[in-house]
Amino acid sequence: MVLSPEYPVDEDPIDSHDTPLINSTESLFPDQNTSNSVFLTNLNDFTNWSRLSSLWPLLYGTSCCFIEFASLIGSRFDFDRYGLVPRSSPRQADLIITAGTITMKMAPSLVRLYEQMPEPKYVIAMGACTITGGMFSTDSYSTVRGVDKLIPVDIYLPGCPPKPEAIIDAVIKLREKVGQETHKSHQTRNKYFSLNHQLYIHTGGYDQQIANQSPNSLLNRLPKESGRFGDILLDGEESISKPSE
Numbered sequence: 001m002v003l004s005p006e007y008p009v010d011e012d013p014i015d016s017h018d019t020p021l022i023n024s025t026e027s028l029f030p031d032q033n034t035s036n037s038v039f040l041t042n043l044n045d046f047t048n049w050s051r052l053s054s055l056w057p058l059l060y061g062t063s064c065c066f067i068e069f070a071s072l073i074g075s076r077f078d079f080d081r082y083g084l085v086p087r088s089s090p091r092q093a094d095l096i097i098t099a100g101t102i103t104m105k106m107a108p109s110l111v112r113l114y115e116q117m118p119e120p121k122y123v124i125a126m127g128a129c130t131i132t133g134g135m136f137s138t139d140s141y142s143t144v145r146g147v148d149k150l151i152p153v154d155i156y157l158p159g160c161p162p163k164p165e166a167i168i169d170a171v172i173k174l175r176e177k178v179g180q181e182t183h184k185s186h187q188t189r190n191k192y193f194s195l196n197h198q199l200y201i202h203t204g205g206y207d208q209q210i211a212n213q214s215p216n217s218l219l220n221r222l223p224k225e226s227g228r229f230g231d232i233l234l235d236g237e238e239s240i241s242k243p244s245e
Contacts, residue, residue, distance in 0.1 A: 051094070051120070052175040054083040058093035058117070060110065063100030065127035065161040072164040082171055090116040095174070096151075099126040099161075101136060102144040114151045122178070123147075124155045124170055131156055 059069060072079050073086070087093040090113045102110060114121070125147050128134040136143040147153060154177065157170045 049179065052083075052178040054085070055095045055122075055171070055174070055178075056085050056087045056093045057095040057097050057124075058088075058090050058113065059086055059097055059099075060113065061099045062102065062106060063129065065099040065129070065159075068161050068164055068167065069099075072167055077164045077168065079168060079171065082168075082175070084171065090114070091118065093117055094120065095122045095124065097124045097126055098130050098147050101129040101134065102147050102150070104142050104144065107144055107150055110147070111150055122154045122174060123151055124157060124174065125153045126157045126159075126162060126167065126170075128158055128160045131158060134160065 059066070061069070071077060084095075090096070094117065096114060096117065098110065114123070125131050129136065129143075130147050133140070133143050133145040137145050144150065155170045155174050157166060159166055162170075
């Protein structure tokens with residue numbers, strides 16, 4: 001592979017090999033004017049360079065923060081210049097960007113999408129609601145307090161919502177992390193939650209037996225309560241009786 005290291009004039013080319021050039025996010029172009037135009041690398045560095053230059057994100061938005069992608073994809077910010085191509089299928093994506101509140105009912109869907117992504121895969125948690133639960137983290141019974149309790153997170157992006165410039169900065173930091181990875185770090189990481197736990201959302205199917213019974217049969221099981229105006233039955237009729245003193 002012929003690439004141009006483009007050494008400075010006052011710097012020794014031998015000393016420049018201390019810092020890896022392929023792992024950086026700088027562009028490399030062949031240069032015939034350079035005397036030493038042969039760059040030695042390995043397969044690990046070359047694959048990292050190709051991965052950081054072609055991240056394909058799966059945009060997983062559930063609420064407010066996701067609206068920032070409308071301006072991010074536009075021509076003013078143009079995040080396609082970093083090689084990001086949004087995909088609609090998790091099997092074609094290696095990056096998932098979670099934006100918005102994650103509820104208990106959406107948690108199994110998020111984990112299922114993450115496990116369908118091929119390795120190596122990365123996660124960016126975008127927004128306060130995704131990272132900690134946000135304003136719903138104190139008294140909400142249906143909100144997950146942080147997406148990192150479900151899947152491992154690589155980059156945390158706080159904000160309510162984060163600006164498009166902050167999203168680009170998070171992508172740049174992720175590119176730097178990808179460029180420094182090794183083959184050992186590509187192994188499957190431990191997850192806090194897995195589909196093997198068999199988390200199911202019950203929708204009331206366990207009440208079918210009670211729902212099929214008539215109200216009169218249920219009335220015999222329940223004790224009668226005397227009110228001020230008499231006993232109230234389930235079938236809508238009222239038995240008028242003298243109030244108890």
